Amino acid sequence: MTLFIQARRALTGAALAAPLLLAGCSSTPTDQFYTLSGGAATVVPPAAASAPLFFEMRPVTIPAQVRRPQLMVAGKAGKIELMEHHRWAGPLADEITTGLSLGIAANLGAVDVYRNPAPAGSALYRIGANVQRFESKEGGYALIDAVWNVRKVDGGSVQTCRSVFQENVGPGYEALVAGHRAALAKLAAAISAGVRSQVAGGTLACVNNP
Structure with a gap:
């Protein structure tokens, strides 16, 4: 009889523990994934362009500290x-x-032909960027510090500039990523202004905020 009672108590304890174990499993955090390139963009066609504008966006380099799948936060x-x-x-x-x-591409109404041939006789602009700082502070700021350059292929001098953009952000990682997207959009606008200056045959004075 005693053995029966002990076995019954053991089964009851196991039954009570099972929901707790399941609850523990269900509370495991779910991975969240973020992108810097999503969302619709408004295309602004180049004004009175005599020929289509093509560019090559070379692969960007970033600091070793942030070459990880996970967000790295200060x-x-x-x-x-x-x-x-x-x-x-x-x-x-x-x-x-x-x-x-x-x-x-959206700012200039242009086409990125990286790893693709540009049409014969068309002007082609090569763009490079080295991100020197990519800083994230949840509930604080998102910062991008980059040195970038624009050069017309087959002629033209290289224009090199440095741009630093910092966005204040609210709490949460969605807000942090949104801040980086805003900073990246400003960097794209600065580079676009550099391309426009090359198209016009001039030299744009480097500015931090376009």
């Missing part, structure tokens, strides 16, 4: 925190490259 005392469950949809360098390509 902490206290110079620490960087890795947000395991908040990740970029693709490699961050690719996200930035694609975001710039789409932004420049």
